[in-house]
Amino acid sequence: MFDDLRELYQEVILDHSKNPRNFRHPEDANHEAHGYNPLCGDTVNVYLKMGHNGLIEDAAFEGKGCAISLASASMMTEIIKGKTEAEAKKIFEGFQQLVKGEENDFDAGEDTERLMVLAGVKEFPMRVKCATLAWHAMTSAMDDKPDVSTE
Amino acid sequence: MNDMTTFDVEKIRRDFPIFTREVHGKPLAFLDSGASAQKPQVVIDTMEKAYAETYANVHRGVHYLSQVSTELYEGAREIVCAHMNAANVEEIIFTKNATESINLVAQTYGAANLKPGDEIILSTLEHHSNIVPWQLIAERTGAVVKAVPIDEHGEFMLDTYLEMLGPKTKIVAITHISNAIGTITPVRQIIDAAHDAGAVVLIDGSQAAPHMKIDMQALDADFYVFTGHKVFGPTGIGVLYGKAELLDAMPPFLGGGDMIERVTFAKTTYAKGHAKFEAGTPPIVQAIGLGAAINYVNEIGFEKISAHEQTLLAYATEQLGQINSLRIIGQAKHKAAIISFTLDGIHPHDIGTIVDRGGVAIRVGHHCAQPLMDHFDVAATARASFALYNNRADVDALVSAVKSVQEIFG
Numbered sequence: 364m365f366d367d368l369r370e371l372y373q374e375v376i377l378d379h380s381k382n383p384r385n386f387r388h389p390e391d392a393n394h395e396a397h398g399y400n401p402l403c404g405d406t407v408n409v410y411l412k413m414g415h416n417g418l419i420e421d422a423a424f425e426g427k428g429c430a431i432s433l434a435s436a437s438m439m440t441e442i443i444k445g446k447t448e449a450e451a452k453k454i455f456e457g458f459q460q461l462v463k464g465e466e467n468d469f470d471a472g473e474d475t476e477r478l479m480v481l482a483g484v485k486e487f488p489m490r491v492k493c494a495t496l497a498w499h500a501m502t503s504a505m506d507d508k509p510d511v512s513t514e
Numbered sequence: 515m516n517d518m519t520t521f522d523v524e525k526i527r528r529d530f531p532i533f534t535r536e537v538h539g540k541p542l543a544f545l546d547s548g549a550s551a552q553k554p555q556v557v558i559d560t561m562e563k564a565y566a567e568t569y570a571n572v573h574r575g576v577h578y579l580s581q582v583s584t585e586l587y588e589g590a591r592e593i594v595c596a597h598m599n600a601a602n603v604e605e606i607i608f609t610k611n612a613t614e615s616i617n618l619v620a621q622t623y624g625a626a627n628l629k630p631g632d633e634i635i636l637s638t639l640e641h642h643s644n645i646v647p648w649q650l651i652a653e654r655t656g657a658v659v660k661a662v663p664i665d666e667h668g669e670f671m672l673d674t675y676l677e678m679l680g681p682k683t684k685i686v687a688i689t690h691i692s693n694a695i696g697t698i699t700p701v702r703q704i705i706d707a708a709h710d711a712g713a714v715v716l717i718d719g720s721q722a723a724p725h726m727k728i729d730m731q732a733l734d735a736d737f738y739v740f741t742g743h744k745v746f747g748p749t750g751i752g753v754l755y756g757k758a759e760l761l762d763a764m765p766p767f768l769g770g771g772d773m774i775e776r777v778t779f780a781k782t783t784y785a786k787g788h789a790k791f792e793a794g795t796p797p798i799v800q801a802i803g804l805g806a807a808i809n810y811v812n813e814i815g816f817e818k819i820s821a822h823e824q825t826l827l828a829y830a831t832e833q834l835g836q837i838n839s840l841r842i843i844g845q846a847k848h849k850a851a852i853i854s855f856t857l858d859g860i861h862p863h864d865i866g867t868i869v870d871r872g873g874v875a876i877r878v879g880h881h882c883a884q885p886l887m888d889h890f891d892v893a894a895t896a897r898a899s900f901a902l903y904n905n906r907a908d909v910d911a912l913v914s915a916v917k918s919v920q921e922i923f924g
């Protein structure tokens with residue numbers, strides 16, 4: 364098998380895709396957005412509970428998608444919980460550059476290593492949208508834009 | 515070129531230069547001809563020659579090259595006319611693709627004939643390009659779009675269709691072969707029944723043209739469309755066949771040069787026949803390329819092509835069927851060589867990415883047929899579609915690549 368495939372479909376990613384974390388719809392979510400990739404029909408709903416001070420108190424998602432999009436959504440919810448809106452957006456910016464192959468010194472603080480497992484996506488340009496769908500939905504939810512489409 | 519007393523697939527593969535290349539260091543197993551087919555050298559050469567040696571605009575000049583170019587362009591129309599067994603070359607209109615052909619009929623015949631409450635009958639098998647143009651014209655005219663259902667095998671439900679037909683039915687637009695699952699529909703019965711109900715019929719032959727002989731006079735379709743790039747021709751060229759009496763009564767589609775008889779600011783009169791629907795400089799070299807492609811397949815012969823493809827379909831169905839947790843979507847009795855499938859717990863996008871690394875090109879997604887995906891309750895499938903140049907090695911490559919998908923996913 365090819366190394367770049369092994370790199371893309373690492374154990375961690377397969378694990379997150381088969382058992383996505385925070386795969387639920389919290390009743391007390393106060394921000395949400397629907398992400399849709401018209402190319403493949405994948406959908407994701409991202410739910411956030413934001414505190415008054417811009418703190419993300421809870422993050423969850425539901426949806427259908429490929430291993431890459433599910434794993435990325437699952438890891439995202441774990442990572443942004445407890446962060447501020449500004450911090451989450453900053454991580455997304457760096458992450459987006461990472462998966463597009465535009466960033467070689469990716470630094471997301473304590474989360475760098477965890478997100479690096481998705482770096483393999485950069486060898487598969489057609490899959491960048493899968494990896495970023497939930498993140499786009501997350502920022503839309505924060506900005507109160509209910510829908511985001513990756514096309 | 516091909517003395518085809520027997521069908522020699524390896525010889526055919528040598529006609530297609532793409533098969534000399536590798537993908538990701540593997541021989542190319544190209545199983546995505548349903549999306550667009552590869553081109554034989556003769557099509558590439560014919561087009562190069564048309565640009566290098568005979569190029570000029572058509573229908574517009576008295577100079578030598580314009581005349582040669584016009585003869586080649588109109589010659590391509592005659593090739594298409596003979597190939598489709600149309601009664602008359604005036605019935606063959608060149609468009610940009612099948613999508614434009616369908617939109618043309620909807621926007622001209624549909625706009626002129628549909629009234630509020632009239633019904634347009636489609637089916638669940640349709641490609642979006644045989645759905646959306648009808649929805650657009652229905653919205654404008656107050657007509658209603660209805661879809662004939664399919665059964666669990668993906669079979670067009672003829673009995674239900676017969677019940678749906680009635681005095682309100684004005685247009686029936688059905689695919690000849692489903693691009694997503696390969697079902698061959700009973701077009702002859704569909705057309706006859708529609709005619710009995712007083713409706714006109716458009717058949718979307720985009721997937722039929724590469725796999726079977728199409729015969730307008732035998733079918734008696736009112737409109738029949740296909741797209742050049744799927745029959746081994748270039749992109750940018752499509753065909754609309756329409757019965758002469760219908761075309762004559764239809765308003766023009768696009769306005770411009772070539773489609774007129776006489777223009778004054780007070781009143782313009784339109785050209786007759788196909789010219790009325792070919793406004794502006796047409797896709798000249800693309801039409802010439804399409805003519806070469808059609809000559810190419812006819813030299814081989816559709817009987818042989820079809821027999822070869824059906825053998826591959828049976829082999830692929832049997833081989834894929836042995837893979838655990840693989841589900842074939844669409845098991846109609848009469849199928850073209852198109853196999854849609856899913857793997858339990860693995861998204862088609864992941865399948866597509868992984869098999870690609872093995873040199874296997876398949877399409878993954880909804881195949882522009884979302885109502886059909888909804889029917890089978892899947893968001894997407896993986897689809898292998900075969901053409902005359904595919905061989906058993908391609909099937910074997912697919913099967914082994916699918917197994918490696920399962921290995922990776924454990």
Ligand SMILES: Cc1ncc(COP(=O)(O)O)c(C=O)c1O
Nearest residue numbers: 611612613641643693720721741
């Ligand atoms: C059944 C069917 N109809 C219509 C089309 C549209 O063809 P085109 O995109 O060339 O217009 C396709 C292919 O994409 C098809 O498979």
